[in-house]
Amino acid sequence: MEYSLTNSLEDYLLEIFLIKQEKTNIRIKDIAKKRHVKFPSVVKALEELSSRNYIDHERYGYVELTDFGFEKAKKLYDRHKKVYNFLHNILGLNHSISEKDTHKIEHGLSVETVTLLTEFTNFIENSPAYTKKILYEHFRHFIKTGKYLSTAISEGVNGMKKTEEKTLKDLKIGQWGKIIRIKSGIGNLKTKLLDMGAVPGTTVKVKKVAPLGDPIDIQILGYHLTLRKNEAENIIIEEP
Numbered sequence: 001m002e003y004s005l006t007n008s009l010e011d012y013l014l015e016i017f018l019i020k021q022e023k024t025n026i027r028i029k030d031i032a033k034k035r036h037v038k039f040p041s042v043v044k045a046l047e048e049l050s051s052r053n054y055i056d057h058e059r060y061g062y063v064e065l066t067d068f069g070f071e072k073a074k075k076l077y078d079r080h081k082k083v084y085n086f087l088h089n090i091l092g093l094n095h096s097i098s099e100k101d102t103h104k105i106e107h108g109l110s111v112e113t114v115t116l117l118t119e120f121t122n123f124i125e126n127s128p129a130y131t132k133k134i135l136y137e138h139f140r141h142f143i144k145t146g147k148y149l150s151t152a153i154s155e156g157v158n159g160m161k162k163t164e165e166k167t168l169k170d171l172k173i174g175q176w177g178k179i180i181r182i183k184s185g186i187g188n189l190k191t192k193l194l195d196m197g198a199v200p201g202t203t204v205k206v207k208k209v210a211p212l213g214d215p216i217d218i219q220i221l222g223y224h225l226t227l228r229k230n231e232a233e234n235i236i237i238e239e240p
Contacts, residue, residue: 005052007107010076011035012045013054016063017073021222026063077221078199079106082118085201090121092140118199125200126181126236129165168218169232171206177237178203189231204237 005013015034019026032042046063049055054069065073083106088098109117124132142148171177179202182190207224208217214229 005054005072009045009048010107011103012042013049013069013073014076014080016055016065017070017077020065028063031063074221079109079114081199081201082114082121083109085125086117086121089201090124092136122181122200165236166238167233168204168206168227168235168237169216169229171237173206173209176203176205180236180238183234183236189234193235204235 012031012035015031016026019030019034023030028039028042028046031046032039035042046055046057049069050057053066054072056064056066080102084098084102087093087101088095093101106114124135127135138148165180166177168177168179179200181200182193202220205219206216207219210216215226216229216232218225218227218232
């Protein structure tokens with residue numbers, strides 16, 4: 001049974017999920033530090049989450065997400081990333097403001113609104129590099145001046161040429177990349193990746209490559225995933 005969570009409890013559950021990506025064992029002090037709150041506040045929140053089967057936690061022990069809690073936290077993370085990507089990548093707000101405002105507005109958004117924000121973000125980010133740059137320049141010019149640039153998008157800027165897209169296959173061992181988009185028309189691979197949280201904006205790292213260059217072992221959201229080279233070349237990335 002899934003209980004309704006308050007905004008505060010959702011934030012605690014998401015914070016536990018994020019800390020888990022960095023640390024194997026989570027203590028109360030880790031959560032208090034990240035949330036900038038005192039221990040009693042964390043203890044109270046953990047008791048609530050534990051009573052609803054989202055976490056396992058014994059007094060003075062480590063905090064662990066249950067399978068049920070992990071699935072819920074992952075959904076919260078996906079929503080958070082979608083709203084953050086819109087504020088940071090599209091509107092151009094800095095990281096600090098984007099994180100702060102995402103926490104403020106994400107709880108009140110409907111599924112429909114989050115979906116449209118995501119589709120709009122994908123539309124911009126998945127545009128060819130030269131088109132995306134032009135769109136950003138037009139938008140920033142409008143913000144500064146309140147006027148539209150007269151140059152048509154199709155004409156390009158300063159004779160700019162379309163640049164070749166980089167794929168996950170191009171990363172070397174130990175390199176990180178941020179997913180920009182996943183090509184369509186690739187069967188179950190796109191569904192498989194999206195189910196694991198591989199939404200645009202998610203970072204991936206190449207951990208190992210087979211001696212002959214195929215397959216590739218990648219790390220994503222704490223998982224290890226093996227991909228064939230012909231699968232990896234369908235994942236468009238940019239290096240951070």
